[in-house]
Amino acid sequence: MKKSKLILISLISLRVIAQHDNTDDITSKRDTIEFIKSMDLSEIILTSDKKYKKVTHSTVPVTLISRGQLKNAGDGQLINILGSTMGINIDSSDGDTPKLQLQGLDQEYTLMLVNGVQILSKNVDDYPDLNEIVDIDNIKQIEIIKGSASSEYGSQAVAGVINIITKPILENKLSGSFRYTKFNDLGGSLHTQYCSDNKWNISTDIGFSKNLPYFPYINSEQNSVKKKDLYSKFRFASVFSSQNTPDLKTYTSSRLNFKRKSYYSEVSNQNSYSDLLNFNLAPTITYDVSERLSTKLSIFSSIHSYKQTKKGKLAEYSQGSLEGEYILEHKLSNGDKMVYGIGNNFEEVLKLDNRTIDPIPEREYEYMHAYARKHNVKFYAGRVSPRLVSHKKKDYKDPVYFYDFYSYGQYSAKFFEKLEVVLGLRFNFSLNSGTGVGVNLDPKASFKYDITDYIDIKVSVAKGIRTPNLKHYYVLSEDDSSNILLGSERLGQEAFSKYLDYRVSEEVRDYFNKYNVPVVGLGDTEIDYKYWKIYASILIPESSIGTNIELTYKPIDAIDLKLELFRNDIENMIEKANLFRFHIGSYVKTYVNIGSVFTQGIALSSNYEINDNISLSIGCQYLEAKDKVVLEDIRAGKIFSKKSKSDKNKIVVKESDYGGLENRPKYSGNIKLFLNDILEGISTNISFQYKGRMGVNSHFNHNEIIDSEEEYSKPTYVVDMGLTKRFLEDRLKFILEIDNVFNQTPSTEYYTLKSSRPRSYNITLRYEIL
Numbered sequence: 001m002k003k004s005k006l007i008l009i010s011l012i013s014l015r016v017i018a019q020h021d022n023t024d025d026i027t028s029k030r031d032t033i034e035f036i037k038s039m040d041l042s043e044i045i046l047t048s049d050k051k052y053k054k055v056t057h058s059t060v061p062v063t064l065i066s067r068g069q070l071k072n073a074g075d076g077q078l079i080n081i082l083g084s085t086m087g088i089n090i091d092s093s094d095g096d097t098p099k100l101q102l103q104g105l106d107q108e109y110t111l112m113l114v115n116g117v118q119i120l121s122k123n124v125d126d127y128p129d130l131n132e133i134v135d136i137d138n139i140k141q142i143e144i145i146k147g148s149a150s151s152e153y154g155s156q157a158v159a160g161v162i163n164i165i166t167k168p169i170l171e172n173k174l175s176g177s178f179r180y181t182k183f184n185d186l187g188g189s190l191h192t193q194y195c196s197d198n199k200w201n202i203s204t205d206i207g208f209s210k211n212l213p214y215f216p217y218i219n220s221e222q223n224s225v226k227k228k229d230l231y232s233k234f235r236f237a238s239v240f241s242s243q244n245t246p247d248l249k250t251y252t253s254s255r256l257n258f259k260r261k262s263y264y265s266e267v268s269n270q271n272s273y274s275d276l277l278n279f280n281l282a283p284t285i286t287y288d289v290s291e292r293l294s295t296k297l298s299i300f301s302s303i304h305s306y307k308q309t310k311k312g313k314l315a316e317y318s319q320g321s322l323e324g325e326y327i328l329e330h331k332l333s334n335g336d337k338m339v340y341g342i343g344n345n346f347e348e349v350l351k352l353d354n355r356t357i358d359p360i361p362e363r364e365y366e367y368m369h370a371y372a373r374k375h376n377v378k379f380y381a382g383r384v385s386p387r388l389v390s391h392k393k394k395d396y397k398d399p400v401y402f403y404d405f406y407s408y409g410q411y412s413a414k415f416f417e418k419l420e421v422v423l424g425l426r427f428n429f430s431l432n433s434g435t436g437v438g439v440n441l442d443p444k445a446s447f448k449y450d451i452t453d454y455i456d457i458k459v460s461v462a463k464g465i466r467t468p469n470l471k472h473y474y475v476l477s478e479d480d481s482s483n484i485l486l487g488s489e490r491l492g493q494e495a496f497s498k499y500l501d502y503r504v505s506e507e508v509r510d511y512f513n514k515y516n517v518p519v520v521g522l523g524d525t526e527i528d529y530k531y532w533k534i535y536a537s538i539l540i541p542e543s544s545i546g547t548n549i550e551l552t553y554k555p556i557d558a559i560d561l562k563l564e565l566f567r568n569d570i571e572n573m574i575e576k577a578n579l580f581r582f583h584i585g586s587y588v589k590t591y592v593n594i595g596s597v598f599t600q601g602i603a604l605s606s607n608y609e610i611n612d613n614i615s616l617s618i619g620c621q622y623l624e625a626k627d628k629v630v631l632e633d634i635r636a637g638k639i640f641s642k643k644s645k646s647d648k649n650k651i652v653v654k655e656s657d658y659g660g661l662e663n664r665p666k667y668s669g670n671i672k673l674f675l676n677d678i679l680e681g682i683s684t685n686i687s688f689q690y691k692g693r694m695g696v697n698s699h700f701n702h703n704e705i706i707d708s709e710e711e712y713s714k715p716t717y718v719v720d721m722g723l724t725k726r727f728l729e730d731r732l733k734f735i736l737e738i739d740n741v742f743n744q745t746p747s748t749e750y751y752t753l754k755s756s757r758p759r760s761y762n763i764t765l766r767y768e769i770l
Helices: 002-008 032-038 067-072 078-083 362-374 470-474 488-492 506-514 628-635
Strands: 014-019 052-054 062-065 088-091 099-102 110-114 139-146 160-166 173-181 185-196 200-211 230-245 248-265 270-288 293-310 313-331 337-351 356-358 387-389 401-415 419-432 436-450 455-466 476-478 484-486 519-524 530-534 542-556 559-583 586-609 614-627 667-679 682-691 716-727 732-739 760-768
Touching: 067 139, 067 667, 067 682, 078 088, 078 099, 078 139, 337 470, 488 586, 586 628, 614 628
Parallel strands: 014 401, 110 160, 484 586
Antiparallel strands: 014 337, 062 139, 088 099, 139 160, 173 185, 173 760, 185 200, 200 230, 230 248, 248 270, 270 293, 293 313, 313 337, 337 401, 356 387, 401 419, 419 436, 436 455, 455 542, 476 484, 519 530, 542 559, 559 586, 586 614, 614 667, 667 682, 682 716, 716 732, 732 760
């Protein structure tokens, strides 16, 4: 039944684009392959408005990392290359998979694409592992749009878009690589491609990585060994394209990513593991009816699955998606273009975690209650940990799904040969089993003006949305710290409310009152306990407004200077909120719309190609990222700092003391020097990165904000080096990377950050067999 729904339910979108003809746009379907062969793709981008266009004619700020820059960087790890790009910060605070921040916004606000195809469906609560997307040796260029692109790409493009373009398939090729790092991480990849007289071609990319047991230190006194968690990762990606006639082309991409994490708990004396699988298939057919009329049909289908085994209990979750779009493009006689389209975006939960919260047996409650009375001590039932227990599969009466309809229009025109203007509007209609119906309008306006032959300015203002995903409604999981996370729809289920036994403290009452969460008492039990049923507000999409200004000065081809100004405002942020604490350090949490933040800043970057072998890149950024709700409370005198929770000597926090959001450096900068072919096939690069102090722990003053010097990490100065040596007529490459050469360790006044990246080396061998 679910499969039939995925096939039968379609969502119609109308996309209309009226565009003035521009000789710099590459739109001919028939000549795409010939164009790719004859042109340097470092001049061409696809991301800005879903059309091939010279980067100099984009009306939005775009950062382009060309193949030459990737080669100069030694074809190292993708996460390091992105992390050294101005405007992007790598956040490793969770200690699992590092995430990028674009203009101070987390990775879930940035849409990741490969050749214009999304990596994950838009409503998956996950983000891709940056080093497992594609073999970096197969990347042609990376396009980074800064600022909201929701009007073109829909939800999840609030901060921007990162589009990875792979090399075109122009010849037969077989290559492989092997990688080893200091911490017993092993990895390898195999890339193949076959080209048949330009009529059809195919490429595959297979990769794996695994870390073996590693012992950072041995404590001889306690005779204990500290181990790191073990990971196994596998990647498979393929592309098939054909052009049997000059007018008909097909393009199909598929991707499979699998990750297993295994770890041993000394507390429970048990092994646990989690499996994460993402698969997608995206075929596209393009047909040129005539020189003025062309059609395009594209489909994106995906499966996202998560399985966790912890303490002998199994939890499973999976969802499927089907998205489609049909486009008709008509070139008018006056040179304008009209594009009409229909599409679909439907997602459904295929398997839902069937666990419930298991109550503590009533006898235990009676015993503990009697013990408390006998010894005249206070007893809080909430300190008894509830348990997540698997039961037989429970079928929900109604399907769990997400349905999205949108219409999109864009107008582009050029005036006076110096001014190019783009106006866009997107209409979103969503239907969700959790919230019902939602409607959004996302307008956008951008322009580029050539002040002189060497100076131009780009301005972009756009509204964006980020819709709640299915996990926000239906997740039921337990993390390594025994925190229980409940989707907002779970709160109303009897399985939860029946067993939520907690004597609500004044602190919890204040929390509910602050965020207007109603609490309904269900009466006393026979042992004088109160059951409480908590209803969170219905989740609504996050909304944003992004403003970006870019001023570029390019006196000669070898030099360019960029000045960027940006501001992002996000309302109704969906965040995890603590409902209550059931024992020390562990909480029951859910998702609610309680956040409202802004990020703003200025960035300056410069690139100088000294000659064919030497290039220099310099950049710096100032970033301010703060919570608007916290600012309002500070201005109202509602936030205090104190030495302990019971301290009565409270001090009102000043606005100047508020340090903003965690894990975001206010000042950052980098210097990169590339030396290519300096001596008999040897290339080297040196990267210096500076990160100023940033807030990392908001608990020192017991107010959950950054407002004390003890809550900041010290500035870090990290130097990375790379060396590449080519052998056998460039068919064999030896790559040595040394990260954090001087072993700079981020720390506060009291401790070293767990997420610190110690000095390490990476050795990679790449061999082109054919």
